Amino acid sequence: MSDEAESRAKDRAEAAKVRKRWVTLGEVLGVAAVLISGLTLWNNWNDRRETKAEKAATEQRASAKVAKLVLVAADGGKQTLALKPAASEQSVQSQTILFPTSLGVSPAATTGEPRIEGGWFEHALIKAREAAGLPDNSRGDERLPVVIVTQYLADGDPHEDVALYDVGYTISGKFLGGHSVTLRGISLVAKVKRAHAQAGLDARWKTLLPAAK
Numbered sequence: 001m002s003d004e005a006e007s008r009a010k011d012r013a014e015a016a017k018v019r020k021r022w023v024t025l026g027e028v029l030g031v032a033a034v035l036i037s038g039l040t041l042w043n044n045w046n047d048r049r050e051t052k053a054e055k056a057a058t059e060q061r062a063s064a065k066v067a068k069l070v071l072v073a074a075d076g077g078k079q080t081l082a083l084k085p086a087a088s089e090q091s092v093q094s095q096t097i098l099f100p101t102s103l104g105v106s107p108a109a110t111t112g113e114p115r116i117e118g119g120w121f122e123h124a125l126i127k128a129r130e131a132a133g134l135p136d137n138s139r140g141d142e143r144l145p146v147v148i149v150t151q152y153l154a155d156g157d158p159h160e161d162v163a164l165y166d167v168g169y170t171i172s173g174k175f176l177g178g179h180s181v182t183l184r185g186i187s188l189v190a191k192v193k194r195a196h197a198q199a200g201l202d203a204r205w206k207t208l209l210p211a212a213k
Contacts, residue, residue, distance in 0.1 A: 002160040009138055069152055072186040073137035079122075081167070081183045083114040083148075091153045098147040098198060103128060116146070116167060122181045129171065132209050138170040141184050145204040147197045164189040164204065185201070 069090060074082040079211040083090060098107040103124040108117070126146060143166040150161045165186045173179035192200050 041146045049101055049197060069150055069159070069163070070155075071148060071163075071165065071186060073151070078180075078182045079118040081116045081186065082187070083116065085152065087154075089155055093151045093158075096149040098149070099124075099202060100145065101198065101202050112149065114150070116183065116186070118181045118183050125181060126171065126179055127168075128209060134209075135177055138195070141168040143167065143208055144169060145189065145201055145208060147192065147201045149194065149197070157188060162189070162194045163191050164197070164200055187212070 019129070049126040068087075070086040071083045074085050081194055083092070083095075092112075094109065094111045096116050097108045097110075097116060097120070099107070099121055101119060105121045105124050108120045145164060147162065147164055150163075152159055152161065166189055167186050168184035170182045170184060171179055172182070189204065190200075
């Protein structure tokens with residue numbers, strides 16, 4: 001083989017090596033591009049999934065919060081406390097109010113107008129205080145425990161809430177004129193199970209009025 005032929009052969013071999021290197025580099029770049037594209041798609045999908053999961057969790061927490069009922073006194077009157085849910089998304093449908101067994105007062109029921117009326121228990125409460133030897137006049141707010149069973153709607157869904165509340169009241173009057181109870185407000189004590197509601201109510205009443213019979 002002449003020197004010129006040998007030189008051309010070497011050039012062709014070198015050119016082939018260069019082309020092979022370029023092909024190999026191109027393949028690597030192609031695979032890298034596919035991997036990057038796949039990783040980008042996976043990241044986007046994972047971000048969307050996490051966003052949806054976070055949104056669902058947030059909505060679930062918000063729904064659970066709305067479903068929890070806390071009653072407050074809308075306004076106070078001498079003999080009647082109008083009640084309303086603390087959350088505006090809730091609507092009370094009906095209620096049953098339970099009183100301590102020793103008072104001998106039957107449960108009171110309301111529909112569409114949640115409230116507590118002093119007339120339901122005033123006479124029995126005054127007698128219980130007299131039997132316990134308590135002062136005729138309050139020096140501050142006294143407490144009467146009650147259980148309130150509430151049927152209500154939250155975001156259009158029906159729920160039931162059973163809770164122990166303290167009704168704040170004062171008692172005042174004169175010997176000849178008699179004594180009367182003025183209602184002040186309510187405060188949540190605890191959520192209770194319906195089956196144990198009366199027992200829990202009676203236990204708290206004995207704590208607040210130990211000498212009551």
